[in-house]
Amino acid sequence: MSEVSAALVRELRDKTGAGMMDCKRALADNGGDLERAIVSLREKGLAAAAKRATRVASEGLVVAATAAGGASGALVEVNCETDFVARTPEFQALADKVAQHVLERGPEVDLSGLITEAVAKIGENIVMRRAARFQPAGDGGLVGCYIHGGGKIGVLIELAAAGAVKTAPEGAAAVKDLAMQVAAANPRYVTREEVPAGVLDGERAIYRAQAATSGKPEPVIEKMVNGKLEKFFKDICLLEQPFIKESDRSVSAWLADIVKRVGGNLTVKRFVRFQLGEQTEQAA
Numbered sequence: 001m002s003e004v005s006a007a008l009v010r011e012l013r014d015k016t017g018a019g020m021m022d023c024k025r026a027l028a029d030n031g032g033d034l035e036r037a038i039v040s041l042r043e044k045g046l047a048a049a050a051k052r053a054t055r056v057a058s059e060g061l062v063v064a065a066t067a068a069g070g071a072s073g074a075l076v077e078v079n080c081e082t083d084f085v086a087r088t089p090e091f092q093a094l095a096d097k098v099a100q101h102v103l104e105r106g107p108e109v110d111l112s113g114l115i116t117e118a119v120a121k122i123g124e125n126i127v128m129r130r131a132a133r134f135q136p137a138g139d140g141g142l143v144g145c146y147i148h149g150g151g152k153i154g155v156l157i158e159l160a161a162a163g164a165v166k167t168a169p170e171g172a173a174a175v176k177d178l179a180m181q182v183a184a185a186n187p188r189y190v191t192r193e194e195v196p197a198g199v200l201d202g203e204r205a206i207y208r209a210q211a212a213t214s215g216k217p218e219p220v221i222e223k224m225v226n227g228k229l230e231k232f233f234k235d236i237c238l239l240e241q242p243f244i245k246e247s248d249r250s251v252s253a254w255l256a257d258i259v260k261r262v263g264g265n266l267t268v269k270r271f272v273r274f275q276l277g278e279q280t281e282q283a284a
Contacts, residue, residue, distance in 0.1 A: 004032050012037055016047030039202075043209035058277040059086045060129075062154035064145035065099035070175060072135040073143035074103035075156035077274045081124040086151075091126075094118045095151075098128055107131040132272045134158040141269070142166065144175030148183045155179040157271040163264020170262045174255065180244065181251060182271050187238040190268050195236070203232055238268060 004027040012023040012034060018041050026046075030036040041047035060079035067073065078095040085091050094114070101109050111128055119126050134143045134156055142159045157179045165171040181187075189195050204225060211224040234240045239252040246254060255266055 004028055008032065008034065012041075016041050018046045022046050039206065042206045045210055045213070058129075059083045060276060061086055061092065061095045061151035062147065062274045062276050063095040063099045063151060064147055064154055064156060065096070065103040066143060066145055067103065070142040070144055070172065071139075072103060072133065073145050073156050073158075074099050074107075074131065074133045075145060075154050075272060075274055076102055076131040077129045077154075077276065079127045079129050079277075080122070085122055085124050088122075090118075090122060094122075094126070098131075102131045102133055106133055130274065132156055132274075134270070136160070136269075140166075142171060142175050142266075144172070144179050146176060146179035146183050148180075152276045153183050154274045155182045155271060157182060158269045160267040160269050161264065165259060165262040165264035165266055168262050168264075170258050171264075171266065174258055174266060177245065178238075178251070178268065179271075181241065182238065182273050184244050185238075185241050186273060187241060187271075188236045190238050190270065192233045192237050192240065195233070200229070204229065238271070 004024060008027055009020060009023045012018070012027060013020060015034075016023070016038055018026070022041060022044075023037070026037040026040045027034070030040055038047065058079045059082055060077065062075065062077050064076075065074045076095065076099045078091075078098050080086055080091060097114065098111060101111060101114070115126055115128065134141075136143065136158060140160055140162060142161045144157055144159075146155045147153070148155075157175060159171075159175055159178070161171055165174075207225045207228040208221065210228075211221045214221070214224070216224070234242070234250075239250065239255075241251050243249055243251050243254045255268075259266055
């Protein structure tokens with residue numbers, strides 16, 4: 001068994017929750033390749049799915065800004081060096097101003113002057129780490145946001161809306177509830193159709209390797225794999241998740257009930273979720 005660094009073993013353990021020796025063995029057997037080691041542990045039933053994001057040392061705030069009537073919205077993460085500075089009125093005002101600039105001019109707006117001025121006043125390095133803006137074309141959309149934990153998690157979501165529900169209080173309430181759902185349940189996609197084929201193939205291969213150890217006949221193994229895939233969809237697809245306020249039904253069923261009662265149509269188009277300090281696979 002080839003030697004692997006203690007730091008790499010710890011990282012694998014943090015990502016999978018597997019035991020130290022299992023992590024060390026998986027890394028050694030896979031030439032120190034972290035992703036292959038994760039798959040190996042999952043195939044052996046020694047790890048859960050790898051986390052899509054891991055925490056890194058950074059402070060700051062996630063802040064949102066929205067236009068009147070849900071016509072558009074922006075979400076930003078502004079980082080500083082210490083939690084002490086993040087809680088000051090000066091930094092909070094800066095983050096709000098950054099979000100407003102993004103709302104008005106888009107994520108690519110040049111904020112270098114504003115940031116440089118703030119650094120001089122506050123005395124810490126400050127960075128706008130990432131930003132998103134949703135601005136539906138025409139008047140057929142509703143945009144909403146939700147900030148949780150005093151700026152630790154933020155969500156921006158866009159719905160296509162038509163008919164009575166677009167201007168009814170139920171429509172605005174649905175946008176907020178959906179943003180809260182994304183904050184709490186952390187889906188990765190809106191529907192199962194959005195899940196990339198490569199992701200599904202990888203999950204299916206892992207589930208099949210797990211099921212193969214049962215010694216069951218092939219038709220039973222196939223049913224086991226399909227059952228695990230259904231659970232996977234319910235975990236990562238917003239519309240298939242149990243609704244946080246009524247866990248006995250799905251988000252899609254809850255939305256359908258609103259439309260049936262109020263009239264019109266509501267369709268989730270997209271969302272983004274920022275968690276302060278997370279290191280994502282693809283920066284927003």
